[in-house]
Amino acid sequence: MTALExxxxxxxxxxxxxxxxxxxPFKGLRISEEWKQLESxxxxxxxxxxxxxxxxxCYSCYIPVSEIEHFVxxxxxxxKIDIIKHAREMDxxxxxVHAAVLAPEDVRIFTYPCIPDYSPNENVVLIFPxxxxxxxxxxxxxxxxxxxxPQSKRQCTESSHQMVHRAVFIDSTWxxxxxxxxxxxxxxxxxxxxxxxxxxxWRHQAGSPRWYLATVExxxxxxxxxxxxxxxxxxDCGNERGDGDSTNMNHKIDTTTEVVPDDKTHKYNGQYxxxxxxxxxxxxxxxxxxxxxxxxxxxxxxxx
Numbered sequence: 160m161t162a163l164e165x166x167x168x169x170x171x172x173x174x175x176x177x178x179x180x181x182x183x184p185f186k187g188l189r190i191s192e193e194w195k196q197l198e199s200x201x202x203x204x205x206x207x208x209x210x211x212x213x214x215x216x217c218y219s220c221y222i223p224v225s226e227i228e229h230f231v232x233x234x235x236x237x238x239k240i241d242i243i244k245h246a247r248e249m250d251x252x253x254x255x256v257h258a259a260v261l262a263p264e265d266v267r268i269f270t271y272p273c274i275p276d277y278s279p280n281e282n283v284v285l286i287f288p289x290x291x292x293x294x295x296x297x298x299x300x301x302x303x304x305x306x307x308x309p310q311s312k313r314q315c316t317e318s319s320h321q322m323v324h325r326a327v328f329i330d331s332t333w334x335x336x337x338x339x340x341x342x343x344x345x346x347x348x349x350x351x352x353x354x355x356x357x358x359x360x361w362r363h364q365a366g367s368p369r370w371y372l373a374t375v376e377x378x379x380x381x382x383x384x385x386x387x388x389x390x391x392x393x394x395d396c397g398n399e400r401g402d403g404d405s406t407n408m409n410h411k412i413d414t415t416t417e418v419v420p421d422d423k424t425h426k427y428n429g430q431y432x433x434x435x436x437x438x439x440x441x442x443x444x445x446x447x448x449x450x451x452x453x454x455x456x457x458x459x460x461x462x463x
Contacts, residue, residue, distance in 0.1 A: 184359045185439060189429030193230040194440040200226060215437065218250040221259035221268070232433040236265040237385070238323055240378055243339060244270050245331030254375035255330040257437040268330075274344050282324040285348035286381055287340055292350035295381065296388040299323060301349075322389055326351075326381055330374045353380050359442055375438050382431045 197215060204224035206217040216223045216231075223231040240262070242255045250256060259266045269275065277283045282302050293301075302322040327348060329336045339345060358372045372380060 180357050181359075184442070185435070187429075188435065189432045190435055190439050191230075191232050191433055193232070194436050194443075196230055197227065197437075197440045198444075216256065216260045218253070218256045221256060221263060221266075223260055232261060232436055234262040234265075234431060234433050236262050236382065236431065238265070239325040240266045241275060241325060241327045242266065242268045242330050242374060243274060243327060243345070244268055245329075245335045245339060246270055247335065248331050253330055254373040254438060255328070257375045258378050258434055261434055261436055271331075271339050272342070274342070277325075277327075277344075277348065282322060283327060283348055284323055284325075284351045285327045285329075285345060286351050286353065286377060287329060287336070287345075288352040289340065289350050292352035294388075295351055295353070295384040298349060298351050299385070299388045323385060326378075328374055328377055328381075333371050351381075353377065354384060356380050359438075373438070375434055379431060379434045382434075383427045386427045386430075 200215065203212045203214045204226050205211070206213045206220055206222070207225055208220040208222060209217060211217065211219065213224055215227065222228070240258065242258070244253065244255060248255075255268055259268050284298055299322040327345075329339050329345075331339060353372075356372065356376070358376055
């Protein structure tokens with residue numbers, strides 16, 4: 160944890176947005192303070208399901224160990240999340256497991272090449288940046304459109320808020336993810352690109368830019384954008400763009416980190432921030448052992 164995070168010192172008025180985000184990486188997020196109790200966990204515990212020795216949670220069964228289960232939050236998501244994990248991705252180091260432990264009713268993990276069969280009518284999207292990917296807002300608008308009905312007659316109904324039903328994420332290194340994306344079953348899904356956000360993940364991945372998020376960061380970012388986008392598409396069905404909003408691969412960094420609670424205008428109010436519960440703790444743990452400025456992960460380029 161940095162001195163600035165503890166309230167010691169302050170940033171100058173001419174500090175760059177990147178330095179400000181790194182100084183206050185969780186500013187405005189409503190993550191349960193119970194994560195601090197994880198600091199007192201000593202040793203390992205036998206998983207109640209598979210009987211293997213684990214610490215904090217079982218990365219095979221996706222459940223917290225009995226010692227901490229009473230204070231680990233459970234998160235209910237608005238849609239289903241599928242994670243396609245590369246076979247070489249180590250379960251114990253993957254943040255995908257965080258999501259499965261914290262949102263067990265809504266998150267599934269599959270190991271590639273095992274991929275579910277998705278129907279074109281399921282409103283499933285793939286979160287992956289590529290030349291055909293569009294924004295979250297645009298894909299919500301596309302799913303809202305009704306074929307054969309003039310734009311002037313489209314109604315914004317309650318059902319229009321259920322635009323995306325399932326989102327698929329690839330859990331792997333930067334280079335491995337492109338290999339999985341070549342699979343026709345994956346490429347067939349509509350692709351979505353997220354607004355660029357600086358990753359706070361501490362694991363260095365050679366060749367990856369700083370906006371390449373850890374899996375649980377990407378899931379959180381997607382849900383933040385989805386809440387606002389579904390409100391926009393549902394309440395403003397008539398204001399659709401022509402051919403869609405194609406991906407801007409220049410990746411300008413989004414420096415907006417404040418959480419603004421305002422349900423009436425469909426702004427995100429922090430309801431999924433606890434997906435970062437374990438991530439927040441592990442970030443703190445790593446930063447008590449290593450200087451942020453010395454970790455290679457935070458020296459990655461912003462673009463590639």
